Amino acid sequence: MRRFFVSPNLRGVLNNVRFVSNSDSSESSVTDFLDKNEEYDSLASRYLGQSSYNCFIIHPYVKWGPDKIRDTTPSNQLQEAVALIRTLSSWKVIDTSIAPLTSFQKKMFFGKGTLEKLRSQIRGNPNVTAAFINVATLRNSHLTELENEFGVTIFDRYNIVMQILRMHAISTHSRLQVSLAEIPYLRARIRHDNVGVVTGEHYDTRRIMLQDREKQIKSAIKKLKSQRQLLRNRRTTMDFPVVSVIGYTNSGKTSLIKALTGEEKMQPQNQLFATLDVTFHAGQLPSKLKVLYVDTVGFIAEIPTSLIECFNVTLEDAMIADVILHVVDLSSPDLQHQENHVLKTLESLAMNNNFESSSDKIITVGNKCDLVASCKGNMIPVSATKHLGLDVLQQEIENAVLKATDRKIVVMKVPSGGDEMRWLYKNAVVLDVSADQHNSDFQQMKIIVTKVKLDQFKSYFIENKC
Numbered sequence: 001m002r003r004f005f006v007s008p009n010l011r012g013v014l015n016n017v018r019f020v021s022n023s024d025s026s027e028s029s030v031t032d033f034l035d036k037n038e039e040y041d042s043l044a045s046r047y048l049g050q051s052s053y054n055c056f057i058i059h060p061y062v063k064w065g066p067d068k069i070r071d072t073t074p075s076n077q078l079q080e081a082v083a084l085i086r087t088l089s090s091w092k093v094i095d096t097s098i099a100p101l102t103s104f105q106k107k108m109f110f111g112k113g114t115l116e117k118l119r120s121q122i123r124g125n126p127n128v129t130a131a132f133i134n135v136a137t138l139r140n141s142h143l144t145e146l147e148n149e150f151g152v153t154i155f156d157r158y159n160i161v162m163q164i165l166r167m168h169a170i171s172t173h174s175r176l177q178v179s180l181a182e183i184p185y186l187r188a189r190i191r192h193d194n195v196g197v198v199t200g201e202h203y204d205t206r207r208i209m210l211q212d213r214e215k216q217i218k219s220a221i222k223k224l225k226s227q228r229q230l231l232r233n234r235r236t237t238m239d240f241p242v243v244s245v246i247g248y249t250n251s252g253k254t255s256l257i258k259a260l261t262g263e264e265k266m267q268p269q270n271q272l273f274a275t276l277d278v279t280f281h282a283g284q285l286p287s288k289l290k291v292l293y294v295d296t297v298g299f300i301a302e303i304p305t306s307l308i309e310c311f312n313v314t315l316e317d318a319m320i321a322d323v324i325l326h327v328v329d330l331s332s333p334d335l336q337h338q339e340n341h342v343l344k345t346l347e348s349l350a351m352n353n354n355f356e357s358s359s360d361k362i363i364t365v366g367n368k369c370d371l372v373a374s375c376k377g378n379m380i381p382v383s384a385t386k387h388l389g390l391d392v393l394q395q396e397i398e399n400a401v402l403k404a405t406d407r408k409i410v411v412m413k414v415p416s417g418g419d420e421m422r423w424l425y426k427n428a429v430v431l432d433v434s435a436d437q438h439n440s441d442f443q444q445m446k447i448i449v450t451k452v453k454l455d456q457f458k459s460y461f462i463e464n465k466c
């Protein structure tokens with residue numbers, strides 16, 4: 001299993017281990033090109049709207065058949081759509097509607113009656129300037145159809161999520177990833193606009209510009225990856241167990257790490273995709289063992305794979321952790337759907353990257369227990385903000401970390417002030433030292449030690465003496 005290495009200056013490092021920094025000048029030069037492309041900017045501001053809209057939200061749902069989603073309800077999904085739009089600070093939700101469909105594969109997106117009803121609702125309200133159709137991606141033909149019918153700008157989830165990510169991406173790494181995710185979207189949109197245009201010249205220039213930009217972004221991400229690897233390698237000598245914290249967006253991952261580490265600088269927010277960087281934070285378990293908690297980007301259902309893929313890189317660090325905390329929001333009416341989505345995505349990520357399955361190292365944490373009367377299922381109830389249940393959780397994390405990293409808590413009798421003591425201070429975590437009651441020349445040391453180090457100790461100090 002891979003380990004993260006951190007600097008020998010333990011205290012400094014443990015204050016706040018953050019491998020991704022917003023102000024790293026060596027990184028920011030890598031992204032200079034992102035801001036120097038007028039043609040791209042005009043395309044992005046047109047399709048990834050930076051304006052404000054008064055939005056009518058439509059949640060289309062399939063009543064039966066293979067497209068029907070079974071572990072949630074249309075009204076829960078509509079609620080998530082509303083939360084997505086509310087995350088865009090300058091947008092307003094004007095009205096919402098749940099619209100039945102027979103299938104997403106039909107030539108016309110809505111049936112005649114539903115379309116008629118929606119058209120009169122939207123066209124009848126002069127305040128409405130946009131409609132958000134709550135599906136992963138709309139086909140170009142459906143986009144054209146709905147624009148013509150409703151007479152307002154049409155958005156799908158891909159677009160809305162992109163806009164949120166754009167708004168929250170500050171660090172070099174997240175800006176690059178978001179920029180990469182924009183390309184397939186824009187490519188589809190310029191193709192859409194090209195329909196019916198006699199000369200394809202303009203389309204070709206734009207297509208080539210997007211292709212060049214994609215190449216530049218990919219090579220910048222590659223460069224950055226090797227810089228980050230170098231940074232990690234430089235922080236040699238001490239290795240810490242790694243506990244990654246994953247979960248659906250807004251479930252409380254950042255809040256939980258803040259509660260477990262006491263790191264005041266962390267800023268949880270009531271927004272979807274508030275965290276877009278993988279960051280590392282030092283914490284201490286009940287036995288004093290130091291661990292690194294990894295904060296990660298949240299998951300969300302119903303987005304296209306090209307968008308998910310851009311964030312897979314950030315999840316790589318999370319996947320190879322010793323223990324994974326899966327945070328679920330107990331107060332969400334859509335708890336089951338969100339939990340299933342995260343587990344399914346993890347499974348496919350593991351499969352596609354040839355990682356070993358992560359299921360046996362997952363601890364499920366039911367967060368926001370202060371908002372519910374009871375907690376069902378096999379999970380540890382906590383409240384990150386009210387600091388409830390954290391002791392039990394930390395003990396569970398410790399047991400899992402010891403098991404996953406082959407560490408043991410051992411009590412040893414060693415000569416006072418001898419080489420053995422010095423060796424153990426250097427190579428193990430010393431939990432307690434007390435004078436041996438039967439022989440004052442010896443000390444009892446309670447330590448946490450890896451199996452490898454314990455075997456070394458035995459070979460240096462026990463077997464060699466025989």
Ligand SMILES: Nc1nc2c(ncn2[C@@H]2O[C@H](COP(=O)(O)OP(=O)(O)OP(=O)(O)O)[C@@H](O)[C@H]2O)c(=O)[nH]1
Pocket residue numbers: 247248249250251252253254255256267268269270271272273274275276296297298299367368369370371382383384385386
């Ligand atoms: N009542 C209550 N609110 C909580 C609790 N934990 C987190 N929250 C709130 O939930 C919201 C989201 O918290 P975050 O910690 O930012 O969630 P996250 O999972 O990191 O979200 P993303 O980074 O956007 O995916 C914030 O408004 C928190 O204050 C809790 O235990 N109880």
Ligand SMILES: [Mg+2]
Pocket residue numbers: 253254255268274275296
């Ligand atoms: Mg967060």
